[in-house]
Amino acid sequence: xxxxxxxxxxxxxxxxxxxxxxxxxxxxxxxxxxxxxxxxxxxxxxxxxxxxxxxxxxxxxxxxxxxxxxxxxxxxxxxxxxxxxxxxxxxxxxxxxxxxxxxxxxxxxxxxxxxxxxxxxxxxxxxxxxxxxxxxxxxxxxxxxxxxxxxxxxxxxxxxxxxxxxxxxxxxxxxxxxxxxxxxxxxxxxxxxxxxxxxxxxxxxxxxxxxxxxxxxxxxxxxxxxxxxxxxxxxxxxxxxxxxxxxxxxxxxxxxxxxxxx
Numbered sequence: 001x002x003x004x005x006x007x008x009x010x011x012x013x014x015x016x017x018x019x020x021x022x023x024x025x026x027x028x029x030x031x032x033x034x035x036x037x038x039x040x041x042x043x044x045x046x047x048x049x050x051x052x053x054x055x056x057x058x059x060x061x062x063x064x065x066x067x068x069x070x071x072x073x074x075x076x077x078x079x080x081x082x083x084x085x086x087x088x089x090x091x092x093x094x095x096x097x098x099x100x101x102x103x104x105x106x107x108x109x110x111x112x113x114x115x116x117x118x119x120x121x122x123x124x125x126x127x128x129x130x131x132x133x134x135x136x137x138x139x140x141x142x143x144x145x146x147x148x149x150x151x152x153x154x155x156x157x158x159x160x161x162x163x164x165x166x167x168x169x170x171x172x173x174x175x176x177x178x179x180x181x182x183x184x185x186x187x188x189x190x191x192x193x194x195x196x197x198x199x200x201x202x203x204x205x206x207x208x209x210x211x212x213x214x215x216x217x218x219x220x221x222x223x224x225x226x227x228x229x230x231x232x233x234x235x236x237x238x239x240x241x242x243x244x245x246x247x248x249x250x251x252x253x254x255x256x257x258x259x260x261x262x
Contacts, residue, residue, distance in 0.1 A: 005115060005116060005131055005132070006131055006134065008060065008061075008108070008116065009116045009118070009129055009131045011060055012057070012060065012106055012108070012116060012118050012129075013118050013120075013127065013129050015053065015056045015057060015060070015106070016053075016104050016106045016118045016119075016120045016127075017120050017127060018052075018056070019049050019052055019053050019056075019088065019104050019106075019120070020103075020104045020120035020121070020122045020127075021122060022045075022048070022049055022052060023045055023049050023088075023089055023095070023102075023104060023122070024122040024123060026045050027045075027095060027098070027122075027123060028098045031043055031044050031045055032044040033096050041092050041093055041096055042070065042092060043089075043092060043095065043096055045089065045095070046069075046070050046088050046089050046092060047070055047088075049088035049089060049104065050068055050069075050070040050071060050086070050088040053068075053084075053086055053088060053104075053106065054066060054068070054071065054084075054086075057084050057086075057106070061082060061084075061108075063080065063082065064080060064082040064083055064084050064108070065077030065078075065079070065080035065082070065083035065084070065228070066083065066084050066086075067083055067084065067085045067086070067200060067201060067228065067232055068084075068085075068086040068087070068088065068201060069086070069087045069088070069199065069201045069202075070088055073232070075230075077228060078228065078230060080228075081110060081111050082108060082109065082110050083108075083109045083227070083228045084106065084107070084108060084109075085106075085107045085108075085109050085114075085200050085201050085204040085205075085227060085228070085232075086105065086106050086107070086201055087104075087105040087178070087201040087202055088104060089102055089103075089104065090102060090103050090104070090105045090119075090176040090177065090178045090179075090201075090202060091103060091174060091175035091176030091177075091178075091179065092175075093175045094174065094175035094176065099123075099175065100121070100123035100124050100174070101121075101123075101124075101173075101174025101175040101176050101179060102121065102123065102174070102175060102176050102179075103119045103120060103121040103124075103126075103176050103178055103179050104118075104119070104120045104121075105117075105118070105119050105176075105178045105201065105202070105204070105205045105206065106118045106205055107204035107205040107208065107227075109204065109227040109228050112226045112227055112228055112229075113132070113226070113227065114132065114204050114205070114207060114208040114227060115131070115132045115208075116129070116130065116131050116132065116208070117129065117130050117204060117205030117206065117207070117208035117209050118205055119178055119179065119182060119205055119206060119209065121176070121179060124174075124179075125139075126138055126139060126179075127139055128143075128182055128185075128205075128206075128209050129209070130205075130208045130209040130211075130212040130213075131212075132208065132212070133212075134212070135212050135213075136185055136208075136209045136210070136211075136212035136213040138182070138185075138186055143185045143186050143187075143209070143212075143213035144187060144213055144214055145184055145185055145187055145210065145213045145214040145215035145241050145242065146184075146187040146190055146241040147241065147243060148190045148241045148243055148244055149241075149243030149244060150243075150244065150247075151167070151168070151191075151244045151247040151248055151251060152167045152168075153167070153168070153169055154168050154169065154190035154191045154240075154241070154244055154248070155168075155169045155170075155171045155188070155189045155190045155191070156168045156169065156170060156171065156189060156190070156191050156192065156193075157170075157171050157172060157173040157174070157180040157183055157189050157192060158170050158171075158173050159173055168191070171183075171188070171189055177192075177194065177198070177202050177203065177206070177237075178202065178203065178205060178206035179206070180192045181203065181206035181207065181209070181210050181217075181237070181239045182206050182209055182210065184210050184213075184215045184239045184240065184241065185206075185209050185210040185212075185213035185215055185239075186213070187241075190240065190241045190244060191238075191239070191240045191241070191244060191248055192237070192238070192239045192240075193220060193236065193237065193238040193239070193240075193248065193252060194220065194236040194237055195220050195236050195252065195255055195256055195259040195260075196236055196259065197233050197234070197235070197236070198233060198234050198236055198237055199232060199233055199234075200227050200228070200229070200232040200233065200234065201232070203225070203234065203237050204227055206239075207225055207237070207239070210239045214242060215239050215240060215241060215242065216238075216239070216240050216241075216242045216245035217237070217238070217239050218237075218238050218245070218249075219234050219235040219236055219237060219238065220235050220236030220237060220238050220252065220256045220259070220260070221235050221236075221249075221253075221256050221257070221260065222238070222249045223235070225237070235256075235260050236256065236259070236260075238252075
């Protein structure tokens with residue numbers, strides 16, 4: 001079984017790299033773009049990459065369901081034990097602006113848990129992948145989350161820290177939340193958290209990469225993440241060096257409970 005999933009991961013890495021190359025070829029060119037809803041940009045490249053990935057991944061696992069940011073959701077996926085969870089371009093805002101902080105994100109979920117995850121960020125020359133129980137890798141180098149055990153000074157990818165969080169350290173923030181989560185896996189950040197509803201396709205692949213690198217991953221209230229739910233969203237996300245996860249949850253608890261009405 002382990003060998004089969006490793007072979008499947010290699011095939012998904014190849015497909016995702018092809019999709020990323022397709023997006024990269026049109027990056028910083030002229031293409032149609034619009035807003036699905038206010039503040040939620042999309043472009044024609046998102047849709048083209050989505051179609052390509054769906055066709056190619058269906059060829060790998062014809063029985064798997066499909067959940068993607070750019071495809072109308074179908075309840076059919078809930079009848080499938082295995083489901084592809086895809087964001088054809090995570091970080092569309094950076095993609096549209098010609099900035100490099102975007103990635104193609106592909107995960108395979110089996111019975112509610114991610115078993116393989118792939119991110120390909122061609123504008124950054126970064127390819128990430130993880131298979132459950134077999135570690136996480138970037139450009140074929142094994143990843144290990146950091147060993148920080150004090151929240152003060154923790155590196156957080158953000159544009160600016162609010163006054164209440166000034167004991168933390170801001171580091172560069174790509175638009176893609178998947179890449180921000182992966183920064184914790186690579187020990188380039190110590191903490192990533194969002195206190196807003198998030199979508200499974202934004203986080204699935206990166207959550208496995210972070211966990212396989214030794215980071216602690218949960219929703220913003222500390223609960224485990226599950227996937228292929230009828231409502232495919234989560235109470236935010238927290239990815240942290242394991243030594244600060246509990247302290248970070250406690251620090252953010254009041255804000256998290258206020259945000260989610262608990």
